[in-house]
Amino acid sequence: MQQQGVEQLVEQVAQKLGRGLSLEDLDGLLLAYSSNQSHADRVRVNFLLSKKVPADVSAWQLSQGIATAVRPVVVPANPELGMLGRICVPLMVRGFRVGYLWVQQDSAEESPTAILTQLPSVNHELELLSGLLLDSNTAESEFRRSREREFLSACAGEPNAVAAVAGWKEVQGRGPWQMVTVLDADNWASGPDPIASTLIHRSTALQATVGVDAALFSAGTETHSVLLFQELAGRANHAQVLVHYQLELAKRSGRPVDRIILGISEGFARTRQLGEAYRQSKLAAQAAAVDPQLGELVDCRSTGVYQLLASAGGGVGAWADSGSVYFRQLEDHDRNGELIPVLELLYDNDGSVQDVAAKLHLHRSSIYNRLGRIRQLLGVDPLKGLPRLELHAALKMRRWATRPRI
Secondary structure (H helix, E strand, O other): OOHHHHHHHHHHHHHHHOOOEEEEOOOOEEEEEOOOOOOOOHHHHHHHHHOEOOHHHHHHHHOOOOOOOOOOEEEOOEHHHOEOOEEEEEEEEOOEEEEEEEEEOOOOOOOOHHHHHHHHHHHHHHHHHHHHHHHHOHHHOHHHHHHHHHHHHHHOOOHHHHHHHHOOOOOOOOOOEEEEEEEEOOOOOOOOOHHHHHHHHHHHHHHHOOOOOOEEEEEEOOOOEEEEEEOOOOOHHHHHHHHHHHHHHHHHHOOOOOOEEEEEOOOEOOHHHHHHHHHHHHHHHHHHHHOHHHOOEEEHHHHOOHHHHHHOOOOOOOOOOOOOHHHHHHHHHOOOOOOHHHHHHHHHOOOOHHHHHHHHOOOHHHHHHHHHHHHHHHOOOOOOHHHHHHHHHHHHHHHHOOOOOO
16 A cells, blocks of 8 residues: 555645544554544544454444445444544545545534535545555556456466466466356446446455455456356355355445355366356356356356256347247236246246245145146146246246346
8 A cells, every 4th residue: 555645645634624534444444544633532542542443333333324325424423432423434436435534523512514514625635545545455456457357368268368377376286276256146237337347346356255265366347256266075165255245245336235146167177278167157157147046156067957058159139039839828828927937936846836835835726726727728738748848948048038148
C-alpha cells in the first residue's frame, strides 16, 4: 500500500474538516488515522490501540446499513458502547467498495448535519484516497492483472500461455489439478461496467481462497471467477471457499448474494488439459444454475445429460425447442404448471411417487391423479420406454436453454 500517501490524504481531509478521522478496510482493520481530535470517545481510543473494530461495535455499525450504502451514513451514538455519533463515508471506485472513512462528532449533542454539509468540500481528496486504496489492492496490481490474463488465456487453450502457466511455482509439482468455476447463480450477468464486474470477481476470489492451500491460483472475469485447485478427493476445501466467496461478494458488491455455485472439473495431470478442464467446470456451474437439484458443489460427471447437450453446442436459441411432439403437446396443455413439474420430479427421483409427493407437499393421490392426466393427454405411458427418454431429455433441454452465458 502507498501508506504515506494514504496517511497524508487522511490528514488533509481532517484539517479541512477540523475533525478526527479514521480509515478502515472492509474487514474493520485500521489503515490510517488523523492526529487532530478535540475529543476521542472510548471506541475511537480502543480502535487506535487495537487496530481492529471490536465485534460489538462492528455489529452496531453494520446495523445502520453501512455495508450496502453508497453515500455517507449517519451512525447514532451508543452510550452502552461508549460511542459518540459519527458519519461513515463509504469509499467507492467504479462501484467497487474499497474502505470506510469515519468522521466522529465532537459531542453527544452535536448534529451530524454540520459534518454532512462539510463533506462535499473534500470530494476531490476522497476520490484520490479511494484511488490509492484501489491501487494497493492485491487483485488490482499490474503484476497480478498480467498473471490473470495469462492464466485465462491458458484456460482458453492458448499454447504459449499454457506453457507459461506450467512453469509457475504455484503449479509445478502440485498436480494433478482440477479447475473450478465460481458463479453467482442469480446475478451472473455482467453489470453496466464490465471493468468493475471483473474487479469484484478478482478480489472476491482472491480473498475467498486466502489460507486454502489447495487453491493454487484465482482469476476473475466479467461474469464469474476461475480457480485452479490441487485435485482433492473430498470437498471440505471447496465448501470453505464457497462460504467465504458468498460473504466476500456480498461485502464488495453491496447486495445480497443468495446462491453461489462451484462447478468442478475432472482431475487432470497435464497442463495442456487445462482448457478442457475449464470447459468442464463451466458446464457444471451452468447446469447447477438451471437445475438446483444438482446442488452448489457440482462435479462435471454428476451433471448427466447436460454434458451431452453442452458437447452438441448451439447458440443462444439452441435447445429452446426440443422438437418433441409429446413435450410440445404437454407444454401447450399445462397452462397452470401442474403437470410438467410432477413429471420431471418423477424422472429425477426414479419414479418414486412418495418422494415427489413429499417434495411438492402433496398427497400421493394427487401425484397419481396428475400422472393419469398426462397418460390420457399423450396416449402413452410417460414412465416407460422411448416416451420417457424423449420427455426427460426435452425437460432438460428446456432448462439448458436458459443457462448462464459465461
